[in-house]
Amino acid sequence: MDFSLNSEQILLKDTVTRFLGAHSPFESLAAARAEPFGWRSGVWQGMVELGLAGLPFAEDDGGFGGGPEEVMIVMEALGAAQPPEPYLTTAILGGTILKSASESARAGLIGQIAEGTLRLAVAWQEAATRWSADEITASAEPSGSGFLLSGRKAFVLDLAGASHVVIAARLGAGLGLFLAAADRLTGRTTGYATPDGRRAGDIDLGGLWLEADALIVAPDEGGEVLSRALDAAAAALACEAVGAMQAALDLTVEYLKTRKQFGVPIGSFQALQHRAADMFVALEQARSMAMRAIMAQSSLPSEASAREIAAAMVQIIDASRYIGQQAVQLHGGIGMTEEYRLGILFRRLTMIGRLFGDRDHFLDRLVAGPSLLERIEP
Amino acid sequence: MDFSLNSEQILLKDTVTRFLGAHSPFESLAAARAEPFGWRSGVWQGMVELGLAGLPFAEDDGGFGGGPEEVMIVMEALGAAQPPEPYLTTAILGGTILKSASESARAGLIGQIAEGTLRLAVAWQEAATRWSADEITASAEPSGSGFLLSGRKAFVLDLAGASHVVIAARLGAGLGLFLAAADRLTGRTTGYATPDGRRAGDIDLGGLWLEADALIVAPDEGGEVLSRALDAAAAALACEAVGAMQAALDLTVEYLKTRKQFGVPIGSFQALQHRAADMFVALEQARSMAMRAIMAQSSLPSEASAREIAAAMVQIIDASRYIGQQAVQLHGGIGMTEEYRLGILFRRLTMIGRLFGDRDHFLDRLVAGPSLLERIEP
Amino acid sequence: MDLRLSAEDLAFRDELRAFLRASLPAPLARRLRTGGKASPEELRAWTRTLADRGWSVPHWPVEWGGTGWSPLRQMIFRDEVQQFPAPEPLSFGASMVGPVIYTFGSQAQKERFLPRIARLDDWWCQGFSEPEAGSDLASLRTRAEPAEGGWRITGQKAWTSLGQHANWIFVLARTDRTAKKQNGISFFLVPMDSPGLKLVPTELIDGSHEVNELFFDDVFVPDENVVGELNKGWDYARFLLSNERTGQARVGLAKARLRRIRELAAAPPDGGPAPLDHPAFQRRLAELEVQALALETTLLRIVASGGGEEGEANPVSSILKLRGSELQQATAELLLDVAGPAALVWPYGPGEGAPLWGADAAPTYFNLRKLSIYGGANEIQRTIVARSILGL
């Protein structure tokens, strides 16, 4: 058993943190959101040059051979800084799907991610799916040498700046995963901002024709591949949440030390001290569960790993809610303002439990299975 | 709209409170529990002489014509003092059933309650019923000029000192309510103490034969009558809980003012002040709901009244748990001791939500129906 | 004891409902019902409609446009307006500066200001809080120096709600620097277009422009715009803050939101799994409905006991602030739950017109975090309960 980072991992952590501090300070985020895609190509390119985009992929595929722990390190740093660049959707959510595509289908694509030229969005949700892939109704049918798609996709994260979009659609009795270049979707998308300072969009698939080789994961595997990718994305998101919670707690403690009321620092009030202590405890418990989710991916079969990730998300969502709310409360008015850095952290912490499923969604998964406690006794 | 007590009600409140203070001070409770039935015939007789036993019954039936509000006043006072005498089971739970018995069946019985000679226990639960009368399996069948009963009853509150026991048993397609003198059950009962300093017991019905006139509520009405009696008992229990919570809060505030640590009264610590404030808020919210439950009984049809009572019990159970736990916590070690008065209050507050149903039980009822909010707009 | 309304009060309530149905413009009613807001113009028009009916400032003295309603009727009125929902009167005029003026102001001030408040001809805003004086209001630094025929105010105010629409502001400023904290403060009425007064919007996390910073640079205020006695401003401010404590429960809004949640949860506008079929959601909704009933009943108890009277700081009403804010926040959170992924649509920013049914969920949730912060943070309310009620 071991919870420590090795020296390369510590170096990675320092490098990413330093990069973000230099190139994506909090003060730059408002301008970033005003960019055409809602993020900065320069910062994205910088992340690519650090090797972050290719990090989670095998070296044979053109990646840099990082594992879940390296993903954890990057996501925690991103969590603290909240740059809007499309890392999670490209490298983790879309990337995990690409890893499962047939070798011919993914030939070169992962290399393009590593080089920063391929940016992925994953169109899996629809207006009425409520985080359940079982509810997907968009469909594809063979047509000529390819497929004709129909239906609508919704809540596609980072759609605006994506170069390619993975589209999940019913195909026969299964779920096909298609890859389409963004220019094929011109005129079919509706974009909008999200509460956490990112972008998302809807897609009208009606009459979209794609070539045969756009089907990168066959319908008999599509459901499983998508759900594994969503798990990987949730585990990464859990780590991002830890970074964001730590940043929110740090800001709060700093504020409690400096802000004065009734002539003394408000951090001297016992009720506020105890609240901060509870925030710390919540954070450490959440961190423990995020670490479990990360470790589960490399040590457990996918079913057991999915349960560990669901358990982590329950804890992470609770802690994100508590720490986010209390950070705002302890700040008072200043915590409600957009110009203060806590705002973006609070809004992201609120959305952590709405991106890939809410607390009920993840708890449902735990309730459906055997006791969680059995798992820890191999 | 009116939330005030009239002058007779205020007098009742003062009288009961004074009586309990004089004849059932906290210091006397340990000895009371050691009595053969677990309570004191002298104190019971005193309560009878004050008119409390006959209070909830119509004057025509030999009672004193009190309504739900008078019950509230008595139960709140009992809640604060926690005498173990069998008021709730005799006057409310059993009494409400008697009210629905045919006139011939109940002839004189209510008068006997008012005189203190009839003390009722209600055998409705069984080991496996979990507060649901639908799960009752004990049964009766016609036999000669009467009925032959079979099955076992469990958790019969105040069984030890009861002069008569109401027994719920399946009869045909319905639920019959039978009244048996306690001496008919000799050798069939197993008694035990309960965590809140009272007594309860189980009854083996196998082969018990009762005369025809023991059936005091016919099977087509038995289920409805029992459930109305349980509602009335729950509403009364809610008021008892309010009295107990108020007493627990008073003790706690007093302790916070007098107990010193680190050289100052512990009530000067902000975290403890805020906890006490939250206890007060919880109490007042619970009190509001208990009052609604009381008023619902005289102003709403029984279905709507049942829902108000269930809503009250959800709030009451939450508040009882919170106030009980925090009262012990704020007292520290002394709150854990039996010789200190908080102990019995804490134990009763714990059992409030286990006598006629737990929080899930009452919330299930609310969930099954339409919105609670519609009701308040006639 | 009886929770039922009398026949007269029921008739009164029905009259209110009929009036609201007949008088509130349909598009506005629809927008409010789906989480939208009234524009300043709509609020002005609506206030005039109410004023024509004699109901724009129900709690005021009859001579200045009040109704003479009992506290219970005032509460029913507020509750019906919140539940309908119709726009609520702008509190800065009707509930804050109005009562100060008719209680402590000169006859000239009363005649000049009160009729215009009652019709929202003047839009007032509040100049109390400062960057370094929030819950600790007594430590305010804005000062007024004597000048020919009046005073010159210099300082900074913060968290001024809707100041961008206002043409008047009421301001606390220090007029005697030698006095102790709470003393030496006076209460001024200041036109927003006074030279030297500058307003800077504060952007909030919900994307709204709701509050502002105000910079006073030697702003002249004539003597006639000082309310009551000089250096007694702190008393007037306390009077003002203690008013309408019962209004902080805002149960009607919570009930209206819970109804909307139940409708949306039973039949999500876009179809798909209905949250109301989920056992955990059902329970959360029922629990909040119980909370709403409890709070409403507590409010009725306080109103019935006279605890909602003007100028009287009944500490029990701190319960209303505590539980009222918590209930509002909890319902906003449940709305976010119902919206689910639809809460991802942010109505501000570079949208191109997306499905909008869930688009108020996140902004509402973010915005209502303020409820436990302003008007005396909930931590302050707990201290009030502990000290004033429990004697700790």
Place this chain on the structure above:
Amino acid sequence: MDLRLSAEDLAFRDELRAFLRASLPAPLARRLRTGGKASPEELRAWTRTLADRGWSVPHWPVEWGGTGWSPLRQMIFRDEVQQFPAPEPLSFGASMVGPVIYTFGSQAQKERFLPRIARLDDWWCQGFSEPEAGSDLASLRTRAEPAEGGWRITGQKAWTSLGQHANWIFVLARTDRTAKKQNGISFFLVPMDSPGLKLVPTELIDGSHEVNELFFDDVFVPDENVVGELNKGWDYARFLLSNERTGQARVGLAKARLRRIRELAAAPPDGGPAPLDHPAFQRRLAELEVQALALETTLLRIVASGGGEEGEANPVSSILKLRGSELQQATAELLLDVAGPAALVWPYGPGEGAPLWGADAAPTYFNLRKLSIYGGANEIQRTIVARSILGL
């Protein structure tokens, strides 16, 4: 990073399990599994069984009977014992006075006491708290006056757990009344049969006789029974209290209780509706299982980082006390939920032998309220976290 145990640690754990299965008497094992307790005799016998295997005081120095196990192995041992469940070593000897004696005691004290602690030949109890000195231990009043060849102790101690079974007690008493609060206190070892020492049981709300009051009336203690230096007792007490902080998590006990709850909830012994079929119950159980995993992992992180070392008061371990006590209390409450009406059967008092499967539910719930009170109340732990970790 890897959560998995090494093959060696897995083998070690399997060895422990096999040992527990083979060595713990079956009736006792069954009783502990259903919420019962070990008698003092059973605990003595079991401690000797462990001592024969060399495992009765794993964390002690090898020379005095310790094992030399890594902190991880010590944690595995404790966890397996708690989960089995088997009786835990009596902490007053093994974890409290034992380490004080082998760290600060004289060679004679070590030789005299340590072997007898390791075999539970001596049953120790603790004389720290006083009626007026609980969480505020430094204000203790019990005093020791110099006497010929030793000291005479007078005063009152409270909350002495299991003192009725003890033949020795370790006592803090003030030896220098002129010194400030924490100074001038010494650490004494006192036979329970000393003349002038009287024990009075304190009955607890769970019906148990667990704690006692002790009255010292001029109790003579020879010099040889003073530990370490005179007037340094406070340092030894802090050392003692900071030990075994990781032991306060007691995750193994929570896990064992959660397993029992799941079994009972799936098939109530008396039949009837299974709580595990109720959606709300399912969720509460799953939530507590998540809590248990989180706490266990936090504990492992602290152990892996060396935070569980003896004599080192790692403030992070306050998390273990806070969350450990809360988790234990929450599982006890869930057990009460599962028992439902069966929790009405109270095992004490005038029972005639009723169905007993739910009879430990209420006493356990009542008893475990102590966990957030003793060993530094949770309020104190929060202050430690705020000050020592967050720097507030």
